[in-house]
Amino acid sequence: MTEENFIPKLKQGDQSAYRELILMFSGKAYNTALGLLQNREDAEDITQEVFTEVFRSVSGFRQQSKLSTWIYRITVTKSLELLRSRQRDKRKGIILSLFGKEDLLNMTADEPFYHPGISLENKEMSAVLFNAIRRLPLNQRTAFTLNKLENLSYAELAEVMGLSVSSVESLLFRAKQKLRELLGDYYEKNIR
Amino acid sequence: MKTKEEWVDKAMGSLDEAGRAELNPAAKEDLLERIQYAGSVIDHMKPALVWKIAAIIMLLISLNVFTILYYHKSSAGSSSPAGSVATEYFSYIDHYNL
Numbered sequence: 001m002t003e004e005n006f007i008p009k010l011k012q013g014d015q016s017a018y019r020e021l022i023l024m025f026s027g028k029a030y031n032t033a034l035g036l037l038q039n040r041e042d043a044e045d046i047t048q049e050v051f052t053e054v055f056r057s058v059s060g061f062r063q064q065s066k067l068s069t070w071i072y073r074i075t076v077t078k079s080l081e082l083l084r085s086r087q088r089d090k091r092k093g094i095i096l097s098l099f100g101k102e103d104l105l106n107m108t109a110d111e112p113f114y115h116p117g118i119s120l121e122n123k124e125m126s127a128v129l130f131n132a133i134r135r136l137p138l139n140q141r142t143a144f145t146l147n148k149l150e151n152l153s154y155a156e157l158a159e160v161m162g163l164s165v166s167s168v169e170s171l172l173f174r175a176k177q178k179l180r181e182l183l184g185d186y187y188e189k190n191i192r
Numbered sequence: 193m194k195t196k197e198e199w200v201d202k203a204m205g206s207l208d209e210a211g212r213a214e215l216n217p218a219a220k221e222d223l224l225e226r227i228q229y230a231g232s233v234i235d236h237m238k239p240a241l242v243w244k245i246a247a248i249i250m251l252l253i254s255l256n257v258f259t260i261l262y263y264h265k266s267s268a269g270s271s272s273p274a275g276s277v278a279t280e281y282f283s284y285i286d287h288y289n290l
Contacts (some may be wrong), residue, residue: 047223115213118206126206129204182203188196
């Protein structure tokens with residue numbers, strides 16, 4: 001089924017079209033959410049929310065972009081909302097610790113994340129990289145994750161993120177630079 | 193022994209050719225089921241919710257009937273407007289000795 005005859009059926013509320021939509025796109029949404037959130041339960045919840053949103057909003061979808069772009073955009077938005085709320089909770093925790101503990105930076109270490117799609121030989125190294133990705137600003141994290149895990153081109157990334165291609169190039173360049181720096185620090189502390 | 197640069201290069205490349213993670217089958221089925229129920233509110237409400245709403249409506253009707261009956265019995269023969277309405281409305285109760 002092509003996108004041209006898919007979308008009218010979705011707008012009519014055709015249940016089989018929705019089923020087809022989920023079968024075609026749930027992998028993309030889940031993989032994107034998993035890469036950004038680095039947590040399976042969160043990624044599953046976000047994927048549910050994405051398709052509920054798609055169901056609710058498809059009547060307003062004007063087909064100015066591809067269906068996949070739209071779904072990526074919803075997934076990224078919802079994943080970033082969750083990340084921001086977690087960051088706010090973390091900041092509250094730090095403030096509470098100012099009053100409760102002498103060691104102000106006594107934070108538990110991040111749990112390593114093992115992406116199920118990574119080969120065994122790269123699992124440990126990818127866990128280190130994912131840990132470094134967590135330390136990127138959200139826009140760099142989004143660009144890098146989508147580029148690496150979903151193989152989105154600069155043009156596709158620009159559409160999903162609502163940026164120009166040159167902005168995406170700049171984001172990716174800075175993300176890679178920052179990651180190399182973080183990985184270098186990790187090497188100095190743990191490998192050397 | 194890898195140099196630092198080689199190690200960093202290898203780490204940066206560890207996501208290359210990563211396979212796509214797939215939603216587990218149970219979560220996918222749950223998603224398909226939710227979409228099935230996410231249609232119009234009336235046509236696709238979950239049965240449990242329909243029964244709950246029906247129970248609430250029955251409770252409200254029962255409370256109203258009970259209140260009117262109670263008021264009717266306690267103000268039988270009263271000349272107040274509400275008492276007259278209740279008396280008139282439920283006059284069949286006295287007629288059939290209910």
